[in-house]
Amino acid sequence: GAVVSQHPSRVICKSGTSVKIECRSLDFQATTMFWYRQFPKQSLMLMATSNEGSKATYEQGVEKDKFLINHASLTLSTLTVTSAHPEDSSFYICSAGPLGGNQPQHFGDGTRLSIL
């Protein structure tokens, strides 16, 4: 149980393109999902907390107009990287935990974004 699915697994696109990444909880509902960013051989850094039915909470230094987050249902959160540039190339990973609190987070398999 507690499976989190991310799509797509890899995206390669030109600079200036906007890219949407989906994060789904397959067998549970989640009011909160988290988006992390990971550069090669580095740790995961929290970008934002996605809240179902309300605005996302962004970490300091993360541009909310650059990284648009929508959490329209209890099983789906999306991250849109707007007007992506090469420096946005990274591994983006989402996580979620089942409703009821006090449940561990489970991670998706990530999306490798490469901007040419």
Next chain:
Amino acid sequence: QQQVKQSPQSLIVQKGGISIINCAYENTAFDYFPWYQQFPGKGPALLIAIRPDVSEKKEGRFTISFNKSAKQFSLHIMDSQPGDSATYFCAASSRTGYALNFGKGTSLLVTP
């Protein structure tokens, strides 16, 4: 600012040996300490987790030791196997299910 400090950065262990990875934290509000295993190109997978009310938790070959007064915790992998070769991250949060603060990771290589 890294809220969880992890060491070593890399570790080489022979098959059958014990792998030990250490983490330290400062924020006393942290109440949940998981360890994650990550293979290249994949998301982290939860290995084992502990709360501060216990000093040790064991699941199979994986053991977490927790020292609340020293604000340190460690992962021990007994009888390490080549299949354990991966990057391991310790993490901490103020509550299970809340956003995680990750250590920088330890790249483990278990040699045959």
